[in-house]
Amino acid sequence: MSAPGLGSSPETRPPRSPRDGSPAGAPVLALRDLCVRFSGRPALRDISLDVTRGRIVAVIGPSGCGKTTLLQALNRMNELIPGARTTGSVRFDGVELYRPEIDPVEVRRRIGMVFREATLFPGSVFDNVAFGPQAAGFGGDLHALAEEVLAASGLWSDLGGDPDVPAASLSAGQRQRLCIARALAVRPQILLLDEPTAALDPTATARIGSLIHSLMPHLTIVIATNDVRLAARTSNLTAYLDRGELVEYGPTETLCTNPADPRTESYLTGRIP
Amino acid sequence: MTADGSSLKPPQAARPVSAGPPASAFEGTGTASRALSERIARRFFQVCAMLAALAAAAVIATLASESALFFMEVSPVRFLTELAWTPLAEEPRFGILPLLAATAQITAGAAVVAFPLGLLTAVYLEYYSDPRAARILTAAVIVLAAVPTVVYGYVALNFVTPALRNVWPSLEAYNGISACLVVGVMILPTVTLLSRSALQAVPPSLTDAGLALGASSARVLLRGILPAASGGIAAALALAVARAAGETMIVTLAAGNQPGLTWSPLEGLRTLTAYIAQASMGDAPSGTMEYRAFFAVASVLFVITYAVHALGRWLAGGRSRRRDAAARARPATAGARR
Numbered sequence: 001m002s003a004p005g006l007g008s009s010p011e012t013r014p015p016r017s018p019r020d021g022s023p024a025g026a027p028v029l030a031l032r033d034l035c036v037r038f039s040g041r042p043a044l045r046d047i048s049l050d051v052t053r054g055r056i057v058a059v060i061g062p063s064g065c066g067k068t069t070l071l072q073a074l075n076r077m078n079e080l081i082p083g084a085r086t087t088g089s090v091r092f093d094g095v096e097l098y099r100p101e102i103d104p105v106e107v108r109r110r111i112g113m114v115f116r117e118a119t120l121f122p123g124s125v126f127d128n129v130a131f132g133p134q135a136a137g138f139g140g141d142l143h144a145l146a147e148e149v150l151a152a153s154g155l156w157s158d159l160g161g162d163p164d165v166p167a168a169s170l171s172a173g174q175r176q177r178l179c180i181a182r183a184l185a186v187r188p189q190i191l192l193l194d195e196p197t198a199a200l201d202p203t204a205t206a207r208i209g210s211l212i213h214s215l216m217p218h219l220t221i222v223i224a225t226n227d228v229r230l231a232a233r234t235s236n237l238t239a240y241l242d243r244g245e246l247v248e249y250g251p252t253e254t255l256c257t258n259p260a261d262p263r264t265e266s267y268l269t270g271r272i273p
Numbered sequence: 274m275t276a277d278g279s280s281l282k283p284p285q286a287a288r289p290v291s292a293g294p295p296a297s298a299f300e301g302t303g304t305a306s307r308a309l310s311e312r313i314a315r316r317f318f319q320v321c322a323m324l325a326a327l328a329a330a331a332v333i334a335t336l337a338s339e340s341a342l343f344f345m346e347v348s349p350v351r352f353l354t355e356l357a358w359t360p361l362a363e364e365p366r367f368g369i370l371p372l373l374a375a376t377a378q379i380t381a382g383a384a385v386v387a388f389p390l391g392l393l394t395a396v397y398l399e400y401y402s403d404p405r406a407a408r409i410l411t412a413a414v415i416v417l418a419a420v421p422t423v424v425y426g427y428v429a430l431n432f433v434t435p436a437l438r439n440v441w442p443s444l445e446a447y448n449g450i451s452a453c454l455v456v457g458v459m460i461l462p463t464v465t466l467l468s469r470s471a472l473q474a475v476p477p478s479l480t481d482a483g484l485a486l487g488a489s490s491a492r493v494l495l496r497g498i499l500p501a502a503s504g505g506i507a508a509a510l511a512l513a514v515a516r517a518a519g520e521t522m523i524v525t526l527a528a529g530n531q532p533g534l535t536w537s538p539l540e541g542l543r544t545l546t547a548y549i550a551q552a553s554m555g556d557a558p559s560g561t562m563e564y565r566a567f568f569a570v571a572s573v574l575f576v577i578t579y580a581v582h583a584l585g586r587w588l589a590g591g592r593s594r595r596r597d598a599a600a601r602a603r604p605a606t607a608g609a610r611r
Contacts, residue, residue: 077485109487119478122500131496132486179482186487 028053028190028220029074032089036069039083043069045244046088051237053189054217058231058252059224061241062267067224070241071192074222075111076104092190109136112188116195118175125150125170126163128178132186145185153181154211173204177211184215191215193223197230209233228268232256240264336575339568346562352569356534358548360566367566369573371534375542376577379452379524382538383517386457388510391464398465399472400494411466418462426526429455434527447529447541455523460513467512471505471589472498504588511585519578521546545574 027050034047044066051057059067072078073086076097090097097107109132121128129146138145146163150156155177159165170178176196183191193212197205205227212221212234225231231238232252239249240261248255248264259265344352347367355368394414398407434451438444475498483493499506529541530551543551549571557563 075485077481080481080484105484105487105489108485112487113485115478115481115485117476117478119476119482121479121483121497122503131483132488134496135483135486135488135492182486 026094027051028093029222030089030091030094032091034070034073034088034090035086036066036073036078037085038081043244044073047246049239049246049249051190051220051222053220055237056212056221056223056235058235058238059222059241060226060228060231060238060267061247063226065241066244067241068194069244071113071194071222071224074190074192075108075113077108077113079104109186110188111190111192112183112186113192113194114176114179114183114196116198118172118179118199120167120170120175120178123167124164125155125159125167125178128167129163129182129185132182136186149181149184150178152184152215153177154207155181171204173200173207176200176204176208180208180211184219188219190220190222193221193225195225196223197225197227205230228256240267242267332575336568336572339565340572343562343565343569346565347569358532358543360563365562367569369570371532372543372545372548372570373573374534374536375449375528376518376544376546376574378449378536378538378542379456379520379528379544380514380517382449382453383456383460383520384510384514386454387460387464387513387517390457391461391509391513392468392506394461394465395468395472396494399469400490414462414465417458418466420459422459422520422522423526425455425459426523429523429527441539444539445529445541447527447531448539449528449535449542450538452524452527453538455527456517456520459520459523460517463513463516464509467509468502468506471502471509474505475501508585508589511581511588515578515581515585518581519546519574521550525550545570545577549574 029051031050032048034044035042036044047070059070061067069078074090074092074097078084078086086098092107092111095102112132121131126143126146129149130142133142133145143163147156147161150159150163155174156163158174167175167178176199180191180193180196196212197208200208209230212223215221223231223235235252237250238252238255240247240255240259240263242263248259248261250260255264256268259268265271352367352369354370355366356370357366357368358371359366394410398410402410429451430446433455434444434446434448437448437451444450479497479501480490480493483497484490488496524544525547528544528547530543530547531541532543535542549567552563552567552570555563557567
């Protein structure tokens with residue numbers, strides 16, 4: 001992969017692809033008839049969608065609509081839940097992720113995930129960043145990598161250039177940015193963000209929003225959120241989920257200003273259907 | 274009882290016939306008697322709580338005063354440097370070291386048995402076993418905790434030692450190694466159950482975070498969960514050590530009561546507790562040196578087990594909070610640092 005350095009300054013970074021969702025080559029993610037059941041109860045029904053490399057896709061919808069399940073289906077986290085059963089197809093760069101010989105650990109190295117709750121490992125900020133690369137047997141300069149991803153997440157200057165600060169001393173917003181930084185340290189091709197701002201105040205949310213938008217242009221991001229404004233501000237494409245079904249999927253601007261489905265419209269406008 | 278009994282009657286019964294309507298909706302007529310009964314209840318609970326404190330104070334005062342009388346005759350230097358504990362000999366010697374060494378030996382041996390077994394069992398129960406196996410194994414561990422120590426001692430003397438003699442024919446009837454093994458089994462439930470609680474206290478989101486970073490579950494366990502639970506696990510180990518150091522029945526039955534300093538686990542020895550058990554069964558008249566020597570040893574044992582206990586509580590409770598507080602006091606923002 002020829003991704004440019006994470007730490008490049010915003011000026012030198014090539015402009016992000018236009019936010020119109022126009023196709024650019026084969027999709028990095030292709031879902032076909034994806035169904036997930038928990039102990040027989042359906043949580044996702046027949047989801048089919050494509051994601052193009054480098055795009056930011058927002059998944060919105062009411063609580064319990066299956067946003068988290070959809071994200072966790074993409075890096076095989078659902079199978080850690082007892083009773084979960086996944087059918088259908090998820091292809092990553094053309095490879096079927098649910099083939100039995102595929103190692104979920106390898107899947108998660110390529111498709112990283114950040115959760116709603118920013119749970120940090122004990123130890124320093126550096127320890128948190130080093131966790132993933134060390135697990136993957138990273139042989140390079142960990143300190144350089146840490147500086148790079150911490151700079152990319154805007155934490156490097158917050159920390160005054162000292163990654164040995166105890167992780168427990170960070171604020172809630174800084175913790176979530178550390179979670180994004182440590183996920184980036186594994187150099188995933190896709191980053192899944194599950195309601196990353198749900199526990200944050202508006203200022204911290206805004207910082208995460210601009211951070212998401214500034215991440216490297218070849219990184220594909222799927223973000224599940226309840227915050228429609230965050231989705232509108234950051235994403236190229238938006239998917240609206242309702243009760244486990246994909247109601248609508250299209251360019252964010254179109255979906256937000258002129259939704260095709262009345263269910264999407266009532267969600268966006270806050271009306272109860 | 275009469276004061277209490279009246280307060281249990283409904284308010285109407287306590288209300289004087291001549292009383293007018295209550296001044297406000299909240300000012301019930303039972304207020305006065307209720308306040309009285311609450312005062313009595315509070316006093317009663319207070320007295321109960323005071324009894325525990327009183328008992329603790331009485332134990333400490335007795336230990337301290339009798340030990341003080343002991344140390345007026347035997348210098349602490351002698352107490353800590355003499356190499357034999359023979360208070361009944363013609364020329365009595367009062368060196369605590371042989372007793373301390375024996376207690377340390379038994380405790381260390383038991384820890385070698387119980388720490389790895391208990392910790393690995395806890396990890397297995399929490400992360401690898403299916404729920405059915407976990408239930409059965411947990412029940413088995415609880416059975417170990419319910420076995421009276423005198424039964425353990427009997428088993429050590431009559432089953433473990435004979436079995437070990439098949440391996441080491443030179444093994445004495447009373448020996449340290451049998452006591453170590455059986456005390457280790459006795460503290461196994463403490464290590465297992467408390468370590469498991471420490472593991473359970475680690476949020477499941479930490480496991481998810483580690484797995485989502487592409488770590489194997491073994492790595493998440495070793496580098497994420499165990500460090501996060503280390504305070505609680507250390508506390509579990511400390512409490513188990515306190516139990517092993519204070520164990521009396523098993524060591525008396527299995528290791529006997531041999532005076533003298535020995536480091537061989539094949540020989541019998543005499544721990545602090547075994548000496549205290551023996552001395553309290555004899556009838557040393559109060560005021561004699563033997564009598565006071567008993568209190569001096571008891572004080573040493575008390576200080577040791579209390580210290581280890583306190584260490585365990587400190588590790589379990591405050592440590593992580595204090596560390597967080599210290600971390601918070603350290604500014605993490607560039608502005609504050611520069």
